[in-house]
Amino acid sequence: MQLRRLVERAGAGDHEALSALYEQYFNRIYRYILVRVDSREVAQDLSGQAFLKLVEQIGGFRWRGAGFTPWLFRIAHNIVVDYFRRPREIADPELLETAAGSQSRTADHGPQEAVLADETLQEALAALMNIDDGQRQVILLRLVAGLSERETAEVLGLTEVNIRARQHRGLAAVRKRMRANVDA
Amino acid sequence: MLMHNHEELDSELAETAAILKRLQTIEPDAEERSKLKTAYLAKGAHREPKRRFIGIRRVAALAAAIVLSSGGAVYAANDAMPDSALYPIKRTAESAALSVTSGETRAHLETVFARKRLREAGYLLEKNTVAAKKSRAIELLEEARRDGDRGLKNKVDELLERSAQNDRSRNGLKEERDNPGQGRAKEAPGQLKEKPGTGRAR
Numbered sequence: 001m002q003l004r005r006l007v008e009r010a011g012a013g014d015h016e017a018l019s020a021l022y023e024q025y026f027n028r029i030y031r032y033i034l035v036r037v038d039s040r041e042v043a044q045d046l047s048g049q050a051f052l053k054l055v056e057q058i059g060g061f062r063w064r065g066a067g068f069t070p071w072l073f074r075i076a077h078n079i080v081v082d083y084f085r086r087p088r089e090i091a092d093p094e095l096l097e098t099a100a101g102s103q104s105r106t107a108d109h110g111p112q113e114a115v116l117a118d119e120t121l122q123e124a125l126a127a128l129m130n131i132d133d134g135q136r137q138v139i140l141l142r143l144v145a146g147l148s149e150r151e152t153a154e155v156l157g158l159t160e161v162n163i164r165a166r167q168h169r170g171l172a173a174v175r176k177r178m179r180a181n182v183d184a
Numbered sequence: 185m186l187m188h189n190h191e192e193l194d195s196e197l198a199e200t201a202a203i204l205k206r207l208q209t210i211e212p213d214a215e216e217r218s219k220l221k222t223a224y225l226a227k228g229a230h231r232e233p234k235r236r237f238i239g240i241r242r243v244a245a246l247a248a249a250i251v252l253s254s255g256g257a258v259y260a261a262n263d264a265m266p267d268s269a270l271y272p273i274k275r276t277a278e279s280a281a282l283s284v285t286s287g288e289t290r291a292h293l294e295t296v297f298a299r300k301r302l303r304e305a306g307y308l309l310e311k312n313t314v315a316a317k318k319s320r321a322i323e324l325l326e327e328a329r330r331d332g333d334r335g336l337k338n339k340v341d342e343l344l345e346r347s348a349q350n351d352r353s354r355n356g357l358k359e360e361r362d363n364p365g366q367g368r369a370k371e372a373p374g375q376l377k378e379k380p381g382t383g384r385a386r
Binding site: 010013015018019022026027030031034035040043044047048051052054055056118120121124125128139143144146168171172174175178 | 204220223
C-alpha cells in the first residue's frame with residue numbers, strides 16, 4: 001500500500017496500518033539508534049519509545065515535504081538526544097566497544113553478531129564516533145538508516161547541498177582515521 | 185594526476201560508505217521486537233483518533249455555510265422559542281457548532297447557549313402555565329445551569345425559585361376560589377410574597 005495512504009489510515013487508528021508501519025520502519029530505527037547509544041538493550045528501549053511516540057503523534061501528522069520518514073526519524077533523533085542529556089556515565093571507549101558489539105553484551109544475535117564481528121566494520125565505527133558530530137549525523141541517516149538526501153535534509157533542517165557536503169567530508173574523515181590506525 | 189587522485193578519493197569514499205552500509209544488515213532481537221510491537225499496538229488500540237478542533241472564527245464561517253445551505257432556515261430558527269416548529273433546527277445547529285470546537289472556544293459557546301436556554305425557559309414560564317410546557321421550561325433551566333458559568337447558575341436558581349413561588353401563589357388562589365375561607369388557613373405565614381409595587385398588605 002502506498003505509504004501516504006498507510007500513514008493516513010494509521011492516523012485514523014487502523015490496526016493493520018499501524019502494524020505495517022512498524023514492520024516497515026522498526027529495524028531501520030533500531031539500527032540508527034544502536035550505532036548512537038551504548039547498548040543493544042538501550043537501543044531496543046529507545047526504539048520502543050520512538051514507536052510509542054509515533055502512536056501518540058500520528059493523529060496530528062500532516063504530510064509535508066518528504067513526508068513521514070523524516071518525521072519519524074526526527075522523533076528517534078530527539079529521543080536519542082534526550083537520552084544523552086540524562087546524567088549517566090559513559091566513556092568514548094565504551095561507546096566504541098558496545099556499538100561495535102562486545103562479547104559480554106551481545107549474546108547470540110545471529111546476523112548482528114556476524115556483522116559486528118567484522119574487524120573492518122569495527123574500525124569504521126570507531127572512526128565514525130570520532131569525527132565531527134554534524135558529519136556523523138548525516139552518515140548515520142544516509143548510510144545506516146538508508147534515508148535519501150532529501151529526507152536527511154528534512155530531519156536535520158539542512159539543505160540537500162549541505163547533506164552532500166557533510167557526507168563527503170564525513171566519509172573522508174572516517175577514511176583518514178582508519179588509515180591512521182592502520183599506519184600506527 | 186589531480187583527476188586520478190580525485191577518482192581515487194571518490195573510490196575510497198565509496199568503499200568506506202560500503203563498509204558502513206553493512207550495518208543495514210543488523211537485525212534486532214526477534215523476541216524483544218515482538219514485545220515492543222505488542223506494546224505499540226496496544227497503545228494504538230487505546231488511542232482516540234485526534235479530532236480537528238477549530239476556533240471561533242471558523243465556527244462562525246461554518247455557521248454561515250450551514251445557513252446558506254439550509255436556504256436560510258437556520259438563520260430564521262436562530263431566535264426560535266421552544267414552542268416554535270423551527271426550534272429543533274436551532275438546537276441542531278448549536279450541536280453542530282459544539283461538535284467541532286474544544287477548550288476555550290467550546291466553553292464560550294456553551295455559555296452562550298446556556299444563556300439562550302435561560303431566555304427560552306423564562307419565555308415558557310411567562311407564557312404558559314400548562315404543565316407540559318412548564319416541565320420543558322424546567323428542563324431548559326437545568327441545561328442552562330449545567331452548561332453556564334456561576335453567574336448564570338445563580339440566575340437559573342432565582343428563576344426556579346420564582347417559578348416555585350408562583351406555583352405556590354397560584355395554588356393558594358385556586359384553593360381560595362374552590363374553598364372560600366379555607367385556603368388562607370393553609371398558607372404558612374411568610375410564604376406568600378407580595379409582587380413589588382402592588383401596595384397590598386396582608
